[in-house]
Amino acid sequence: MLSRMRRILAGVAAALLALPAANAAAETEKELQPYAEAAAGAAARYDALKRKGGEAKCGPDLIGTLRERAGKNIVYPLLYSPKKRMQGSVESWNDIPAVGQLSFLNTSHAALPPGLEAYFKAAVSDDTLYVLAVAKDSHVNFGFRPAYNSDCFELFLDPFFTRDTRSDDSSMQLFITAADPAGKTFRSEGKIPAEARPVPVEGGWGVEIAIPLDNAYFRLKPFDGLAFGFNLSYNNNDDGKARNQKITWSGLDRNDSSWNNPSVFGVMEVVRTDAQPVEPVRPGPAIEENRRRRSAGETFEDLGALARSRPSPAVVRGFMSGRLDNGRAFHDMANDWGANAVRLQLHGIGPKPTWTPENYPVFLDRLEEAVKQAKAAGIKVIPVAFEVPCELGGREMWEVPGVEEGFKRYWRGIAERLKPYAGTIWGYDLYNEPLGRSQLPYAPVEWRQMAVNIMKAIREVDKDVWIIYETGPGGGWRGFEDLKPLPDSRVIYSLHFYEPGAFTHQGIAATQLQDPGLLARAQESTGVEYPAFIGGIRFDEASLERSLRPVIEFQEKYKVPIYVGEFSVIAWAPVDSAVRYLRDVTGIFNRHGWSWTYHAFREYPGWSLEHEDGVVRKDAALKPVRESARGKVMKEAFRAPVVNK
Numbered sequence: 332m333l334s335r336m337r338r339i340l341a342g343v344a345a346a347l348l349a350l351p352a353a354n355a356a357a358e359t360e361k362e363l364q365p366y367a368e369a370a371a372g373a374a375a376r377y378d379a380l381k382r383k384g385g386e387a388k389c390g391p392d393l394i395g396t397l398r399e400r401a402g403k404n405i406v407y408p409l410l411y412s413p414k415k416r417m418q419g420s421v422e423s424w425n426d427i428p429a430v431g432q433l434s435f436l437n438t439s440h441a442a443l444p445p446g447l448e449a450y451f452k453a454a455v456s457d458d459t460l461y462v463l464a465v466a467k468d469s470h471v472n473f474g475f476r477p478a479y480n481s482d483c484f485e486l487f488l489d490p491f492f493t494r495d496t497r498s499d500d501s502s503m504q505l506f507i508t509a510a511d512p513a514g515k516t517f518r519s520e521g522k523i524p525a526e527a528r529p530v531p532v533e534g535g536w537g538v539e540i541a542i543p544l545d546n547a548y549f550r551l552k553p554f555d556g557l558a559f560g561f562n563l564s565y566n567n568n569d570d571g572k573a574r575n576q577k578i579t580w581s582g583l584d585r586n587d588s589s590w591n592n593p594s595v596f597g598v599m600e601v602v603r604t605d606a607q608p609v610e611p612v613r614p615g616p617a618i619e620e621n622r623r624r625r626s627a628g629e630t631f632e633d634l635g636a637l638a639r640s641r642p643s644p645a646v647v648r649g650f651m652s653g654r655l656d657n658g659r660a661f662h663d664m665a666n667d668w669g670a671n672a673v674r675l676q677l678h679g680i681g682p683k684p685t686w687t688p689e690n691y692p693v694f695l696d697r698l699e700e701a702v703k704q705a706k707a708a709g710i711k712v713i714p715v716a717f718e719v720p721c722e723l724g725g726r727e728m729w730e731v732p733g734v735e736e737g738f739k740r741y742w743r744g745i746a747e748r749l750k751p752y753a754g755t756i757w758g759y760d761l762y763n764e765p766l767g768r769s770q771l772p773y774a775p776v777e778w779r780q781m782a783v784n785i786m787k788a789i790r791e792v793d794k795d796v797w798i799i800y801e802t803g804p805g806g807g808w809r810g811f812e813d814l815k816p817l818p819d820s821r822v823i824y825s826l827h828f829y830e831p832g833a834f835t836h837q838g839i840a841a842t843q844l845q846d847p848g849l850l851a852r853a854q855e856s857t858g859v860e861y862p863a864f865i866g867g868i869r870f871d872e873a874s875l876e877r878s879l880r881p882v883i884e885f886q887e888k889y890k891v892p893i894y895v896g897e898f899s900v901i902a903w904a905p906v907d908s909a910v911r912y913l914r915d916v917t918g919i920f921n922r923h924g925w926s927w928t929y930h931a932f933r934e935y936p937g938w939s940l941e942h943e944d945g946v947v948r949k950d951a952a953l954k955p956v957r958e959s960a961r962g963k964v965m966k967e968a969f970r971a972p973v974v975n976k
Contacts, residue, residue, distance in 0.1 A: 405581055405598065407561065407597060408602050409453055410428075411455055411603030415454045415456045418539075419531075421532065427453070431452070431563065435578060435580070437584070437586060437587040443567075448466070449467070450464075455601055459543055460541070462486065462542075463530065464537060464538050464540065464563065465535065470569050470571075471535070473513075478506035478508050479506065482566065483507060485505070485564040485566060486506075486507060487503055487504055487505075487561065487564075502618070503523070504589075505540075507525075523542060549615055554607040556600065560599075562596040562597055564589065583596070627779070628780035628783060631818055642821065644892055649664060650670055650672075651674040651676065651932065666708075672710060672713060673932075674715055677714055677715060677718070686721070691744065698749070699749065702756070712755055713756075713759075714745060716760070719762075720734075720740065721733050721736075735784055742761065742789050750796075760896065761800060762782075762801065766804050767803075783818060796821070802825075807827065808881060810826070816889050824891055825894045829897070831865045833859055834865055838947050857903060859904065871915070875916060893923065898927065903945055904945070906945045909945075921972075921973075929965060939953070940961050942955055
């Protein structure tokens with residue numbers, strides 16, 4: 332049977348081996364074309380299965396997904412090998428013909444040292460996915476934290492073929508590295524269960540990885556044509572300090588985004604010749620438990636009553652600002668731009684954090700003065716907490732017992748001080764971009780009830796002020812997927828929108844680099860356009876609105892106000908694309924009656940509407956202009972008619 336499978340795989344394996352050497356600035360459609368036939372072939376096989384009456388889905392519209400990605404993606408033919416097991420040698424993998432080369436260098440990293448090479452092979456049995464990963468690396472450095480600062484493989488698995496930035500409970504990422512500096516034992520870091528064993532490799536190191544196919548996060552059984560998202564990267568520590576380079580298998584991931592974006596994964600497709608019943612991939616108990624926890628916490632007993640009796644705040648359109656002493660800026664926002672609100676970042680002051688007994692009264696004085704200045708300019712104020720009012724000691728805030736009480740004291744004091752300015756305060760934004768990295772890409776499950784308790788503390792002082800709730804993760808729209816309204820009728824539900832990040836944030840990290848060569852490479856790697864295929868997915872106004880469906884459906888179901896606290900596009904994005912993007916997203920926001928604030932006003936020049944368009948400069952040393960092209964389209968958005976929902 333193996334010889335027959337080799338013939339089946341021969342053409343695709345040859346294409347895989349033909350992957351060109353990494354060249355971050357020279358990727359073209361032509362370079363990825365050898366994989367078009369493999370992707371199209373996978374879709375055709377699914378069609379054939381369906382004609383035979385088999386169930387051919389592992390996720391929503393998988394056939395359409397593969398067709399859309401044909402010519403943009405890599406497909407690895409995953410050989411079904413029922414007796415496969417880990418044997419501790421490269422030679423034991425000689426019966427697997429397909430090789431996946433890690434050839435694409437992430438654009439934000441330094442050039443590869445001579446001789447660095449990495450590849451993988453993979454096979455699947457009835458109950459286990461096996462991967463051999465090999466690195467030819469003359470400078471091996473283990474034992475650094477976090478794991479990606481060691482020499483390590485980073486494996487990504489999307490069994491549900493979600494295509495977007497969703498997964499369940501961060502269950503799609505594994506780090507495979509040595510457990511000790513000598514590299515005698517190996518470990519797997521991540522929520523997917525996996526076993527890792529070292530493999531001797533001359534001039535480098537290797538590892539065999541075994542992942543059970545029936546686990547707490549997913550349950551699947553391999554059948555002919557089964558496809559799922561997959562990627563493998565290699566993090567290289569060459570100087571004994573931290574990661575220097577990262578290379579990856581999927582040519583769609585050129586900006587180190589696989590950690591939160593399955594749309595840039597490649598595809599594994601199972602190839603087996605014996606007839607097998609098709610069994611869909613099912614979620615494991617950990618995913619179901621995580622969904623339950625995300626939707627837990629106090630809510631209204633009668634959600635229908637909430638929808639029927641809901642008050643609504645005035646729709647606002649404004650800017651985000653990080654200064655408490657900028658009355659001139661408030662005046663210009665209103666008079667030059669037509670803004671009527673400012674999202675005011677609350678940062679620490681002095682040598683100690685804002686919330687300490689010494690600094691807190693001073694902070695409140697400055698905040699009150701800023702509110703007075705905004706009131707004089709006719710601007711509504713949206714104070715937003717940008718710091719955690721508690722000592723964290725290097726831990727995530729969810730791990731610190733006193734953080735909730737700290738937030739309560741912090742916001743209760745603000746509410747007491749600003750209650751006389753009720754006509755100027757649009758709402759209190761409880762915390763900017765709540766994020767639990769251990770629970771990515773979903774909102775931290777602890778945040779919802781914590782926000783409810785903070786809100787109750789504010790209500791002890793002010794029963795009428797609007798509360799702004801950012802669902803997470805990081806303010807993203809995915810927090811709306813399992814959301815139930817908070818138990819209060821005066822809550823505004825908020826998100827931030829920077830999708831797709833490869834367009835809105837193109838080249839931003841490299842402008843901070845001091846190395847002229849890296850800046851030059853960053854300049855070469857910008858130029859991401861919109862609308863366009865980005866990461867194998869078509870992005871345009873229609874697709875952006877589709878991605879926001881969870882928010883739209885939440886608004887329509889519960890009749891609640893929606894607020895986009897941040898959105899933007901970097902100044903050096905292609906000018907026509909930036910204009911089109913801003914016109915599209917503000918059009919979506921305005922059509923649905925959402926309030927919004929642009930990020931940001933007179934802060935970092937790269938985000939500024941008052942600096943030149945379309946130029947990449949070190950440290951974002953952009954020239955001020957009276958009105959950028961992006962600024963012109965934003966003025967149109969400020970003047971657009973208000974839709975009341």
